[in-house]
Amino acid sequence: MLKSIIAIFVGLISNVILSILFDTILKVLNILPYDHMFVATPIVLFVLGYRIIFSILGCYLTARLAPQNPMKHAYILGGIGLVLGITGVILAGHLGPWWYSWSLVILTPLIAYIGGKLYVSTEKSK
Template sequence: MSLHAQETSRPARRPLRSTGAVLSGLLLIFAASLATDQLFHAIGVYPPWGEPMSTGQYLLALAYRVVYAVAGSYVAARFAPTRPMLHALVLGAIGVLLSAAGAAAMWHMGDHWYPVSLVLISLPCAWAGGMLYLRSRHHES
């Protein structure tokens, strides 16, 4: 095989599509989490902003954040130009970093187990979202 043929047979790198895929997943997670938080504060499921929440309320927040993190990772994998699992896991790594920063900034507020949990769920949720996408793609073929 000639050098030219080898170069043209490689998949083209698509950094903008890769970035867009990861950002789409991140946007879904942020928007859904913030909208749900806002709704639950508005309808009285959660106390007013800035007031402490109960363990049950934190568990509820953690539950829907798990769902949104898996969904966001699925989106990142779905729109990835290549290597969908890598894109899902990159989103998970971003989640680890953002959750750790949030935990450090909010450490003085509320229960410590909650922000630590957000850090710990990021990569497993990313893996789950990537696997859901890979399985759905496998079933389509």
């Protein structure tokens, strides 16, 4: 049980840390403005893209560290991401275009599937 919790926690934290770190780097480089209210659509799509990649990586790590049932663990992390995404829509949906927050919510199950499957498929090919 503890190994499962650690696997999910590592996947979640890796996603959060990578997103915050990359956001900060882009802000320091003046690529991403500090005021999220006035961000152009191409920049929002770029942010969405790297956050999807980081989320897939987090689900992959969770699946890799899972003591058993890697897909189940990736889906649990996806469920946590779904709850956090819905919370983000409710509490912070005004920080960018309406579709940005909703796209993360809608894509989260697919992201969890892809992250878990990436690990499972690499294990099968060994």
